[in-house]
Amino acid sequence: MKEPENSEATGHKLAFGDYEQAKAWIGRRSQMYVADVPVDESRSKYYCTLAEDGNPSYWDQTWAAMHWGGLITPPGLLMTWVMPLQWDPAGKRESPMLAMKVPLPGDTIINTGTETEFFQPVYIGDRITVIDEIVDVSPEKSTRLGTGHFIVTDGHFYNSRGELVGRNRNTLYRFKARGGQAEETS
Amino acid sequence: MKQTDQRPGWRDYPQKYWQQVEDGEQLPGLELPIDYKRIVLNAASTWDWFPGHHNPEYARAQGQENIYASTILFHGVVDRLVTDWAGPRAFIVRRGIRMQQSVYPGDTLSAQGQVTRRYRDDAGSTLVDIEIELRTERGVCVPATVTARLPEQGDVE
Numbered sequence: 001m002k003e004p005e006n007s008e009a010t011g012h013k014l015a016f017g018d019y020e021q022a023k024a025w026i027g028r029r030s031q032m033y034v035a036d037v038p039v040d041e042s043r044s045k046y047y048c049t050l051a052e053d054g055n056p057s058y059w060d061q062t063w064a065a066m067h068w069g070g071l072i073t074p075p076g077l078l079m080t081w082v083m084p085l086q087w088d089p090a091g092k093r094e095s096p097m098l099a100m101k102v103p104l105p106g107d108t109i110i111n112t113g114t115e116t117e118f119f120q121p122v123y124i125g126d127r128i129t130v131i132d133e134i135v136d137v138s139p140e141k142s143t144r145l146g147t148g149h150f151i152v153t154d155g156h157f158y159n160s161r162g163e164l165v166g167r168n169r170n171t172l173y174r175f176k177a178r179g180g181q182a183e184e185t186s
Numbered sequence: 187m188k189q190t191d192q193r194p195g196w197r198d199y200p201q202k203y204w205q206q207v208e209d210g211e212q213l214p215g216l217e218l219p220i221d222y223k224r225i226v227l228n229a230a231s232t233w234d235w236f237p238g239h240h241n242p243e244y245a246r247a248q249g250q251e252n253i254y255a256s257t258i259l260f261h262g263v264v265d266r267l268v269t270d271w272a273g274p275r276a277f278i279v280r281r282g283i284r285m286q287q288s289v290y291p292g293d294t295l296s297a298q299g300q301v302t303r304r305y306r307d308d309a310g311s312t313l314v315d316i317e318i319e320l321r322t323e324r325g326v327c328v329p330a331t332v333t334a335r336l337p338e339q340g341d342v343e
Binding site: 043 | 227231237238259266275
């Protein structure tokens with residue numbers, strides 16, 4: 001199947017196909033995907049500036065060492081520690097998000113919801129590994145953005161010791177845009 | 187409850203204890219102005235380079251008004267609302283968010299939360315459920331729920 005021109009524009013190599021092909025992906029699990037780099041203080045603090053979060057668990061080494069055994073990182077970053085580098089001398093890696101591999105007609109995506117459980121903090125120096133699973137692909141649904149399918153995935157995130165640190169159930173809408181400004185239809 | 191410690195470099199921070207939480211308690215709200223810089227910082231700090239978050243042309247072709255904030259920014263705001271209120275010894279156990287409207291440069295994002303339940307789970311954890319709404323000038327954009335574990339009064343560090 002010919003890929004629409006802008007499939008690369010998403011930054012993800014989307015797979016194309018129809019809903020019948022997509023349904024075959026329900027229950028499939030990804031390989032283990034190990035983060036390119038370890039969890040680092042620089043990005044942790046950089047992210048804290050985004051929401052202006054002064055929680056000393058992320059900032060005060062002395063306090064965090066007493067309470068958590070070391071500086072921890074904001075739980076909001078869980079999904080991001082496995083984001084691939086945008087360039088790599090060995091060739092850019094594909095996204096660890098299995099949802100991108102589900103063959104569907106839509107040429108773009110938007111995340112619509114997350115349901116995340118946390119079992120223990122992520123520490124500076126941890127290297128995160130994820131295993132992703134396709135939980136569900138909805139029948140075609142129209143929204144104010146366009147027409148497409150909702151893909152539900154379940155990502156399991158592990159630290160360097162192989163301990164489960166978090167689990168994220170993610171809902172992503174894979175759709176064809178109506179084009180132009182969205183109209184309020186719902 | 188104030189705890190003191192004489193170790194060098196030690197600073198104490200205000201902490202709410204599980205017993206002190208009241209049913210229906212309102213969390214202090216927060217506001218975050220969203221400008222281009224913050225949307226770009228959103229992509230940069232999360233490594234989420236999906237073009238809808240930094241390329242206006244792409245975002246508009248998707249049916250959006252402009253580049254928009256990502257899931258991970260909302261996570262950060264929701265979590266901050268809870269830990270600003272509860273204190274740094276709180277642990278986010280569960281967080282659910284639904285993104286109903288996008289957030290663009292020029293918006294002011296605000297967050298409000300209310301305690302809906304205070305309970306002990308089967309494992310004995312001291313938990314609090316909180317219902318949260320993130321809003322812009324256009325109304326509610328991201329409803330969220332959080333379960334947080336708060337320390338019990340009398341807990342020893």
